[in-house]
Structure formats: structure tokens, C-alpha cells
Amino acid sequence: MANDLTGPVRVRFAPSPTGFLHVGGVRTAIYNELLRLHCGGVFVLRIEDTDKARSDEAMTRQIQDALSWTGIRWDEGPFLQSERLPRHAERAAELLAADKAYRCFCTSEELEAQRAEAQKQGGSFRYPRTCAHLPAEEIARRMEAGQTFVVRFRAPDANIQFLDLVRGDMEFPPESIDDFILLRSDGSPTYHMSVVCDDIDMSITHVIRGEDHLSNTPKHVPLFQAFGSAVPTFAHLPLILGPDKKRLSKRFGATSVEEFRAEGVLPQALYNYMSLLGWSPGEEREILSREEMGRIFDVDRLNASAAVFDREKLLWMNGQYLTSLPLGEIRPHLDPFLVEAGLTGADPARLATVLELHKSRARTLRELVQSVIPYFRDEIPYEADLTKKFLADPDLPVHLAALRDRFAEVEFDKDALEAALRAVAEERGIKPSVLIHPTRTALSGANGGPPLFDLVAAMGKEETSRHLGHFIAYLRRGGALPEPQD
């Protein structure tokens, strides 16, 4: 059970397609990928779709899309577990033939009653091995009579040991498991049978999965051994919690990849943030690419305690990526938001300019696109509490009119515009800021944003003049809405 991480590994991510890929799943996939990136080897994608009632093809597709979008690449698969069921049953039959498993004729009802009784006595229920040693003739007789049976694993009576990279050497007493079911009465394999069989067939060396599987592992280990197969090394990742320290739920916002995507989170940011939830790179840098993390990934630095998902930090990190990534790289992710905002027809050059101006000011792609909408509007909506102080200055319309006239005469680059505005201010004996703030409102309707002269230059001569004209008229009307046109 040496922690041998020197050679290539074979890892797998095995989600159930029962819904959207949630953040816990992505993180598991990421750690699998990082180990594969670090050690070399193969990353297998396996879809555990054996619960037909809850799985469908669309969800399988969805999970692959979500993984791809996040930037996770697998080498083999996707393998559909549902297609391998005959193989699992065949392997279970081998155990039966080798007397490492046996037929059990107890009915669910009987067992249910026993379980209820055991609970009442204050203990846990283990299958009492009622059918563990039925004589061959008895088995034959019952089968003859058409009695249904399940196939149970003959659990060994020895301590179960395995290596968990997160928690160290694990040891469980034999009582911690019972003769669990391998094949249901309809002959279909159970989860435990399927996973172990697949992990053997796919030569998985390292099983990285959620902590909810930790208590399944004592069942899986003796099964590997019963098949005479090498037991993989495990890593059980702690769960991700919500702000209430309970299992992460929808109550506190997005929990799936598609939701974060729809909010305008970049895949790089999601990948980076998720990888840091339960693992630390051992250096103080936190903004790390997938490649860098792959290089320095070290399972010893996986954390054993559950982590609270911090949406604020994710958004901060997204802002960092938005600021540092060149526009060309984020552009493809922007398109759905541009469509949503009705900006698909916008002048591409101007769009690029204003996106550039605003991208370091937004935390999400959605925010970014929202902040850019005013540049493409005929009318800028003014907020009353923003314009109040401008309305209080009776001279302002005249000042702005003068500014508008001056702007009409200058070249539209930011230095020339700034010089022009300062000149107007000086001529009129006012501070530049008296002109700057209302101009910003006239052009954007907002009180924040990029440097004013960048904004004016991006807006262009015509639009600037028009918006200033509107604002001057608005101020002259005393803030009233324009008269309706006939």
C-alpha cells in the first residue's frame, strides 16, 4: 500500500447523470485531472447511468458539455456503465462459482422487518447470513420451486485496510460491512459490483471521489481482493458546504456549472476557484492556470475537512480573470450575453473599445455586458437621485452647451478632449469637475465607470453631441420627461 505517485496513473471520474454537474462533481473531476496531469497517465470518463429511472441521454450529454466547458479533458470514454451490465453480472457469476458469493433467498420484506427490529434494539443491522451455508440440494430445490434470490458477497472475516491519500492508512473491522448484495433478484448488478468491476477492467490505479463514498470503500476493497485484483489507492474528498455549513443547496444560489456559466463566470475562474477548495498549492499565489496546477499538484496537500463554498471569492477571482485576460480570450464567452442584451448588431469596433474599457470593472460577464449597454442606446435613462445636484445648478445647461460646442470642434481622442474640457472650464471660471460629472451622466447615466475622456472618445463625436444635447434639454426642462411627440 505504498503511496506510489512516481509513475503514470489511471484515474476516473464517474458521475451519475441524474442532473446538472454540480460544483462538488467538478471539483472531483478537477482533482482527478490534476493528478493525471501531474503524474502522466490516463483520465477515464465513465458515466454511471445504471439507474435508468433517473438517467437519460440528454443529461449524459450535458455533463460532458459542462466538463468540456470547464476545461477538463479526459483521455478515454465516456464509457456508459449501462452498456457494461452483462459484464458485471458475468464477473459476479465467477465469484458465485468460486464460492466467494452465494445465493440468498431471503425476501426484502423479511429483511426489512429484521432491520427495523435491529434499529429498535439500538444497533445497526447486518445481514445475519441466513443463507450463507445452504446445502446445495436446498438451493437447487428452492430454485426449482421458482424462488427468487439475490447474490451476496461472502465478506471476509478480517480487518479491511486501504490507503486514503487524504486521511492516511485506513482500517475497518470486519463488522463494518455485511454480506452485501452483488446481483439483485432480477439479475442486475448493484452499484458496488459495477464500480469495482469497472475499476478493475479499466485498470484504475487511483480512485478520487467524494467523501460520501468513504463508507462504501470497506465493501469495495475485499471485492477487489476477491477478484485477485490490485486494490487502488483512494482519495476521499471532503464535501462542499453552504454558508449554513450544511450540504450545499440551491437556497444560497448557483450550485451547478451551467448556473455559474449563465451568471457569467469564466471557466478559468471556476476551475481555479474549485481547485483551491480543499487543496492548496503550498505557495501564496492563488491565481493559477490548469497547467501550472498540474505541474505542482500534490495529493499530500489535499485537505481533510469540509469546505464552505464562498461565492464572493469566486466572483472576485472571476473579476481577476476578467481584468487580466485579453479581450480576445473572453470574447467567445461573451456572445450569449450580448445576444441577451440585444447588442449583436452593435458596431464591432466600438463594442470592442467599450468592452475593453469596462472589463476590469465587472465581476461577471453579465455585469460587463450590462455596463456597456448605454453606449448603444438612443436615450440614456437618468436616475433622479443622480441628476438632483445637476438640476440645482442653474448655470449648468449653459456650461454644457459651451462644452458641446467645443467638443464639436476638436479631434476625438482623449487627450484633445481633456484639453478642450479643461479649457472650457477655465474660460468659464469653473472647476473641471463641474463639467466632468454631468457629462458622465449625460453619456452613460451612471456615476461610475471608465475615465471620462476614454468614455467620450469611445462614444464618438456624433453620439456625444446628441447625448449632451438631450441632457441639456432635460436640465432646462427641470428634470421633467420630454413632451410626448405627436
Add this chain to the structure above:
RNA sequence: GUCCCCAUCGUCUAGAGGUUAGGACAUCGCCCUUUCAAGGCGGUAACACGGGUUCGAGUCCCGUUGGGGAUACCA
């Protein structure tokens, strides 16, 4: 109920017996600045509790408390 896992600032974490307990998000203040961000500088803020072991414990052991997981012919 039983079994298992976990426990450092509000949150993510560093810390492998001797540290002024470090960083990041959030928060507060200052600087920069026409504004908003970004950035820079600084502040508030943590070893759950109780026993051991040790010259010395955030670090090792036991217990308590708290949180989580598992207890299926689900995966």
C-alpha cells in the same frame, strides 16, 4: 440509534513540538483618482472545550462538544 470522518480569523487556507500564528476573500481606514473599479499601504479578526504526554502543544494521545457522512435488491 449504530458505525465512520472532520475541527486555525466570518469564509478558503499556511502551519509536519519552540512562529510577533502567515496569506487570500469579505470588512474597515488611508493613498492614487474627475467617478467607479483595479492597484498600493495599513487595521479589526482564529488555534471549539477539557484532560494528558513534553522543558515546551495549533501541532502528539484520550475524552467532550459541534458539524458532516454512511447505514437500501439508489448510485
